[in-house]
Amino acid sequence: MNWLINVVRSSIGKKLCMALTGMCFCGFLIAHLAGNLTIYGGKDAFNAYAQRLHSLGALLTLAEIGLLTFALIHISVGAILFYGNLTARPQRYEMKKNTGGRSLGSATMPYTGFLLLLFIVFHLMNFHFVDKTRQSIFEIVSAAFQQPLYVVLYVTAMLVAAVHVSHGFWSAFQTLGLNHPKYMPLIRLAGLVFSLVVGAGFGFLPIYISRMT
Amino acid sequence: MTTAKTIHLTLKVVRQTGPDQKSNLETYAARNVSTDMSFLEMLDVVNEDLTLAGQDPIAFDHDCREGICGMCGAVVNGRPHGPQEGTTLCQLHMRHFEDGDEVVIEPWRSRAFKVIKDLVVDRGAFDQIIQAGGYISINTGGAPDANSLPVPKEMADQAMDAAACIGCGACVAACPNASAMLFTGAKISQLALLPQGRPEAKRRAAAMVAAMDKLGFGNCTNERECEAVCPKNISIVHIARMNREFLKAGFF
Numbered sequence: 001m002n003w004l005i006n007v008v009r010s011s012i013g014k015k016l017c018m019a020l021t022g023m024c025f026c027g028f029l030i031a032h033l034a035g036n037l038t039i040y041g042g043k044d045a046f047n048a049y050a051q052r053l054h055s056l057g058a059l060l061t062l063a064e065i066g067l068l069t070f071a072l073i074h075i076s077v078g079a080i081l082f083y084g085n086l087t088a089r090p091q092r093y094e095m096k097k098n099t100g101g102r103s104l105g106s107a108t109m110p111y112t113g114f115l116l117l118l119f120i121v122f123h124l125m126n127f128h129f130v131d132k133t134r135q136s137i138f139e140i141v142s143a144a145f146q147q148p149l150y151v152v153l154y155v156t157a158m159l160v161a162a163v164h165v166s167h168g169f170w171s172a173f174q175t176l177g178l179n180h181p182k183y184m185p186l187i188r189l190a191g192l193v194f195s196l197v198v199g200a201g202f203g204f205l206p207i208y209i210s211r212m213t
Numbered sequence: 214m215t216t217a218k219t220i221h222l223t224l225k226v227v228r229q230t231g232p233d234q235k236s237n238l239e240t241y242a243a244r245n246v247s248t249d250m251s252f253l254e255m256l257d258v259v260n261e262d263l264t265l266a267g268q269d270p271i272a273f274d275h276d277c278r279e280g281i282c283g284m285c286g287a288v289v290n291g292r293p294h295g296p297q298e299g300t301t302l303c304q305l306h307m308r309h310f311e312d313g314d315e316v317v318i319e320p321w322r323s324r325a326f327k328v329i330k331d332l333v334v335d336r337g338a339f340d341q342i343i344q345a346g347g348y349i350s351i352n353t354g355g356a357p358d359a360n361s362l363p364v365p366k367e368m369a370d371q372a373m374d375a376a377a378c379i380g381c382g383a384c385v386a387a388c389p390n391a392s393a394m395l396f397t398g399a400k401i402s403q404l405a406l407l408p409q410g411r412p413e414a415k416r417r418a419a420a421m422v423a424a425m426d427k428l429g430f431g432n433c434t435n436e437r438e439c440e441a442v443c444p445k446n447i448s449i450v451h452i453a454r455m456n457r458e459f460l461k462a463g464f465f
Contacts, residue, residue, distance in 0.1 A: 007463035010422055011394075011432045012456055081432045085390035088324050088431030094227065094238055095317045097291030099387060101437030107389070109434060171435040177457030179450050 012175075014077050019172035021074040026169060026194065028067060029161075033201045039209065043138045050137040075117060082110040105167030105195075112164040119157040126150075145210040154206040162199030169194050217249040220312040224259065226271055227319045229328050232335075236328065238317075241271075248308040252295060253278060253285060255307055271318075272331040280304040280444065283379030286386070287332045288319040293383035293442045301381065301444040321386035324429040325393065336382050338428040339396060345424035346417035347400045349409050368406050375403035377445040384439035384447075390431030395439035397425045398455035399447050405458050415465075418458035 007013040038049040054060065098107075105112075126144055127137070144150050169191030173179065178187070222243040229236035243259050250258070253275050260270035276284035280301040287302055289295035295305040310316065318332065326334040376399075384395035401418050404410030410417070433452060440449050 003463060007460070010459070010463075011392075011426050011430075012422055012459045013463065014432065015456070016460065081434070085392075085431040085434070088391040088429065089322050090324055091236070091322050093288060093291065093319055093322055094225070095291040095319070096288070099292055099438055099441035101439070101441040102389070106434065106436045167435070174435050174449065174453050175456060177453045177460065179453030181448075181450060184450075 014081055015175045017073055017077045018081070019175035021070040022168050023172050024067075024070050025074070026165065026172075029165070029198055033198070036202070036205055039138075039141075039205060043136075046138050046141075047136045071120075075113075078110065078113055103167060105163050105165075106171070108163060109167055112160050115160050116157070116164060119153075119160070122153075123157075142209055142212060145206050148210070151206045151210050155203050158199055158203040161202070162195040165198055166191060166195035217247050218308075218312075219245050219247055220307065220310060220314075222246060222255075222310060222313070223315045225315065225317045226331070228271070228331050229320075230269075231330055232327055243316075246307050248306070248310075250307045251278065251303055252289070252305040252307065253303045272329075272333050274333050275303060278303040281379060283381040286321065286381045286383055288317075288321065288386055290317050293321070293386040294381075294444050298441075299444060299446045301379075304444075321382050323382075323385045323391040323431075325391070326382060326385065334382070336380070338393070338430070339380050339382065341428060342393065342397055342421055342424045343400060346413070346420035347404070349404060349413065351409070362408055364407060372403050372406035375399040375406065375447065375451050378403075378443075378447055379445060381444060383442045383444060385430065387438040387442040388431065388433075389436050389438060390434055392433045392439075393425050393428075393430040394433040394452050394455065395443065395447060395449065397421055398449070398452035401455045401458055402451040405454060414458055415462035418455060419462040422455070422459050 008017065035049055035053065039046045127140060130140055132140070145154075170184075170188045173184075173187050224241045224243050225238050226241060227236050228239045241259055241263075243255060246255050246258065253273070256271060256273060263270045273287060274284045276282045278285070280303060283301075285302045286294055289302070289305075294300060294302045295309070297305050297309055320326075320328050320332045321334045321336075323334075325338040326336055328334050378396060378399040380396065382396070385391055385393050388395075401414075401421055404417060405414045435449070437449055440447060
């Protein structure tokens with residue numbers, strides 16, 4: 001196992017951790033969004049989807065533990081990298097300009113990541129760790145989005161998520177060494193499309209739900 | 214062709230008398246600068262005036278002044294090697310500045326590059342990365358027959374692109390994280406792409422990355438600022454190749 005520890009402790013190994021877990025979260029976002037889209041089918045479709053999902057039982061618990069583990073890795077390694085990068089330049093420049101490489105997403109990665117962590121905690125407290133025996137998930141969700149503050153918060157969080165994945169998606173490919181002059185423009189475009197899908201796909205849901213009833 | 218003009222500039226230069234001293238921003242007037250001068254020639258003229266006035270001239274690194282040695286470099290108005298793309302500081306000409314411009318000149322800033330004096334930094338960290346494995350250990354003997362080791366043209370071209378790195382350090386200076394991955398990536402790539410470098414490719418990647426990590430450089434977050442300022446236009450494709458080589462070395 002020595003070799004694995006050596007890889008993970010290196011700079012590229014840490015990047016690999018970020019890339020692999022990040023990719024899994026991208027996959028999770030697609031699955032989560034696909035499930036959420038059932039809300040456009042109405043109250044019953046959404047409740048039925050939630051019921052089917054929870055009937056997976058142990059399989060679902062396993063997925064949750066997996067996601068939690070990945071989240072812990074992504075957050076802790078991200079924090080270590082962020083701290084390391086802060087200390088790598090003790091003396092700042094008097095004047096520093098970006099030369100075109102940096103994007104909104106890449107420049108804000110640690111900050112959008114931190115905001116997303118806050119959001120995920122908030123989100124789980126809203127819809128996951130609640131009593132679901134007396135009311136259906138649809139009732140919980142639609143009650144929450146009757147409050148305009150929730151709608152604003154959720155839409156903002158989804159914009160933050162879109163900015164985060166706009167850099168994260170292609171960046172994961174680069175870190176894994178999957179950079180080819182022929183395919184990189186495509187991967188970057190896919191990342192941009194993916195971030196738009198995440199932002200718009202999730203972002204419209206709270207607005208739609210708030211206007212349903 | 215426009216003929217040379219004479220312009221006047223205000224320089225704001227980071228001065229530091231020695232290592233571990235505090236740096237401060239000093240203002241100098243650069244008067245009657247010919248637009249045909251290079252940036253370093255402009256500094257030469259300013260230094261002449263400073264010397265005549267009995268002041269300490271601005272220390273800066275330079276050697277070939279042809280853009281191929283990698284000695285020169287400073288952050289000019291927030292950009293390593295100044296505003297012109299794919300150009301070292303010595304090849305930057307004053308025609309790219311306007312009369313009355315204020316020009317801020319700073320040394321490379323990184324924990325791994327210590328300032329020796331003013332704009333001169335110690336880039337010995339790069340040498341240590343090379344010493345860790347940036348070579349081929351074979352007994353050379355007589356030169357082999359040119360046709361005995363065929364190299365596809367594409368591979369030779371890519372290796373040459375990586376080998377164009379002059380080790381100036383602009384990538385580290387530009388990186389928001391002061392990471393040396395473009396330099397290390399180029400040095401690993403130039404050998405990994407050629408048959409002569411393949412036998413040691415794994416060992417080389419592991420050793421050079423380990424050395425880079427130990428020297429206090431930051432971590433790459435794929436900001437792509439390095440390739441934008443590289444005077445040799447070296448692409449981050451070489452960082453991806455380094456990642457591949459390193460992961461191959463680690464896992465297989």
